[in-house]
Amino acid sequence: MFLESLSLTQFKNYRSEQLYFDSEVVALVGPNGSGKTNLLDAIHYLSLTRSAFHSSDQHSIQHGEDFFSIKGHVQRLGKSHTLLCAQRNGEKKVFSVDKKPYEKLSEHIGEFPSILIAPDDTDLIREGSEFRRKFFDSLFSQLDRNYLNTLITYTHVLKQRNALLKHFAETRSTNPDLLEPYTQQCIRLGENLYEKRQAFIRDFLPLFTARYAHVAEDQEEVAISYQSDLEEGNYAQRLQEAVSKDIQMQRTTLGVHKDDYLFTMNEAPIKRFGSQGQKKSFIIALKLSQFETIKNDKGYSPILLLDDIFDKLDDKRIGHLLDLLANKQLGQIFITDARPERTRQIFGSGANPVQMIQVQNGSILSTP
Amino acid sequence: MQFPSKLIEEAVNEISRLPGIGKKTALRLALFLLKEDERTTLSIADALVKLRTLTQYCSECHNISDEAICTTCSSPRRDRSVICLVQDTRDVLAIENTGQYQGLYHVLGGLISPMEGIGPAELTIEPLVQRIQRQSSEVKEIILALSPTIEGDTTAFYITKKLKDFSLKVSTIARGIPIGGELEYADEVTLGRSILTRTHYSHDNK
Numbered sequence: 001m002f003l004e005s006l007s008l009t010q011f012k013n014y015r016s017e018q019l020y021f022d023s024e025v026v027a028l029v030g031p032n033g034s035g036k037t038n039l040l041d042a043i044h045y046l047s048l049t050r051s052a053f054h055s056s057d058q059h060s061i062q063h064g065e066d067f068f069s070i071k072g073h074v075q076r077l078g079k080s081h082t083l084l085c086a087q088r089n090g091e092k093k094v095f096s097v098d099k100k101p102y103e104k105l106s107e108h109i110g111e112f113p114s115i116l117i118a119p120d121d122t123d124l125i126r127e128g129s130e131f132r133r134k135f136f137d138s139l140f141s142q143l144d145r146n147y148l149n150t151l152i153t154y155t156h157v158l159k160q161r162n163a164l165l166k167h168f169a170e171t172r173s174t175n176p177d178l179l180e181p182y183t184q185q186c187i188r189l190g191e192n193l194y195e196k197r198q199a200f201i202r203d204f205l206p207l208f209t210a211r212y213a214h215v216a217e218d219q220e221e222v223a224i225s226y227q228s229d230l231e232e233g234n235y236a237q238r239l240q241e242a243v244s245k246d247i248q249m250q251r252t253t254l255g256v257h258k259d260d261y262l263f264t265m266n267e268a269p270i271k272r273f274g275s276q277g278q279k280k281s282f283i284i285a286l287k288l289s290q291f292e293t294i295k296n297d298k299g300y301s302p303i304l305l306l307d308d309i310f311d312k313l314d315d316k317r318i319g320h321l322l323d324l325l326a327n328k329q330l331g332q333i334f335i336t337d338a339r340p341e342r343t344r345q346i347f348g349s350g351a352n353p354v355q356m357i358q359v360q361n362g363s364i365l366s367t368p
Numbered sequence: 369m370q371f372p373s374k375l376i377e378e379a380v381n382e383i384s385r386l387p388g389i390g391k392k393t394a395l396r397l398a399l400f401l402l403k404e405d406e407r408t409t410l411s412i413a414d415a416l417v418k419l420r421t422l423t424q425y426c427s428e429c430h431n432i433s434d435e436a437i438c439t440t441c442s443s444p445r446r447d448r449s450v451i452c453l454v455q456d457t458r459d460v461l462a463i464e465n466t467g468q469y470q471g472l473y474h475v476l477g478g479l480i481s482p483m484e485g486i487g488p489a490e491l492t493i494e495p496l497v498q499r500i501q502r503q504s505s506e507v508k509e510i511i512l513a514l515s516p517t518i519e520g521d522t523t524a525f526y527i528t529k530k531l532k533d534f535s536l537k538v539s540t541i542a543r544g545i546p547i548g549g550e551l552e553y554a555d556e557v558t559l560g561r562s563i564l565t566r567t568h569y570s571h572d573n574k
Contacts, residue, residue, distance in 0.1 A: 160522070164482035175488075177529040178480070178526055
């Protein structure tokens with residue numbers, strides 16, 4: 001996959017800009033706050049229909065304006081496509097490919113994949129289970145449209161069921177016939193998601209351990225173990241038995257919405273026992289296996305977005321990324337860096353020519 | 369927005385309460401109503417007042433009606449053994465326009481959705497149970513014609529629970545590939561369902 005051009009209108013700090021890309025490695029350089037990461041986010045929008053950094057699309061509209069639009073020309077499997085994402089204040093987001101708008105945005109997920117590696121990725125290790133669920137859900141959704149649809153439906157059923165439990169608690173009344181359809185749907189959809197997550201992780205794990213061994217060049221044994229309320233079996237019966245507890249807690253206490261993925265090193269949680277360096281290696285390996293999984297599935301490379309990673313990575317890990325690059329194992333890469341001379345030094349010796357784009361205050365200066 | 373007259377301002381404020389009408393459109397409509405022949409404006413106002421004060425809901429099917437019992441429910445030509453359950457009046461119109469249905473209707477007035485605070489008590493489910501009780505010798509079949517969404521499915525599930533003591537045939541409208549639709553463009557869920565609930569092939573299938 002290759003992004004040839006990008007046009008932004010009133011997107012974040014860009015009023016109206018056009019960019020053309022002619023290299024596999026594109027470096028976006030400029031001072032902090034100039035809008036480098038916003039360019040990555042625009043590409044993220046075209047790939048996944050939403051921002052990588054905040055959940056509200058309103059925040060992506062330039063201050064004082066009432067809409068934004070992002071347009072991109074992409075080469076994929078020898079064909080050229082035009083992607084357009086536009087959001088007008090208070091209206092539904094519009095997304096079209098070759099002028100055909102989607103009915104549901106979810107139909108786009110996985111069609112033009114990208115992977116973002118950003119400084120706050122260590123949140124995946126540090127933060128609560130929802131971060132890890134989100135990471136794997138995003139990966140599995142790009143591989144399997146049915147997975148995404150089931151997940152969307154499950155989330156909706158869960159919201160309805162929780163609203164009903166809350167209503168029961170507030171009115172001190174229960175209506176088992178009304179709760180039953182939600183419980184049945186939770187069981188059916190939950191079991192489906194559980195089986196798929198198990199299968200995906202089974203395939204993901206060997207890729208990941210191999211990648212970690214390569215990145216870290218050491219002997220620790222890393223693993224990801226999928227943990228779920230459903231692994232004890234008999235979920236249907238246990239969910240039925242938990243109804244009175246659910247009413248008391250005003251939420252659904254058992255289900256795949258509480259799943260977690262435990263990251264371990266030598267069978268101990270890396271969150272507590274890993275060094276900073278080991279954690280970084282773990283995250284890079286996780287992201288690169290995500291890249292590989294999607295590449296294997298689609299038959300072409302996703303776009304790789306690297307946000308400000310040179311400050312966070314040491315030379316050894318950067319060197320590893322460069323090896324992959326030199327071996328042509330990666331596709332098109334967009335990198336942000338506040339220090340252009342560093343980027344030039346890192347990539348200057350590689351086989352790939354680097355396209356440098358200088359950004360200043362929401363405008364694109366000519367190539368230095 | 370600045371208005372030359374308090375009366376205009378009030379009219380604009382009221383008209384802009386309508387769905388899809390903003391202040392600018394409301395002003396255009398208000399000026400139109402002012403400029404038009406007085407009879408036109410008064411007859412529009414009259415129709416609105418009548419719409420609101422004289423419209424009733426049929427005591428049988430709860431559809432919008434001019435009389436206590438609507439023309440469908442009172443028609444001798446309708447098949448009284450089938451009742452088709454729909455979400456609202458728009459669905460009745462849509463099914464009537466197909467010309468394929470001769471039975472009666474029951475308008476629920478919405479779908480169960482705890483998130484929006486809509487429970488069974490907000491809908492005409494209890495009146496439906498009573499209606500079937502009253503007409504238990506006549507009614508043989510209930511058709512669930514609800515949207516294929518979580519809310520539609522939940523409502524259907526709940527209603528069938530409420531009707532389980534009656535000896536009724538309960539059916540649901542078919543879900544599948546639209547006529548004239550291309551198979552490869554159908555979404556996976558719909559196509560999967562169509563395969564699972566395939567129907568017997570007959571030369572009368574049109």
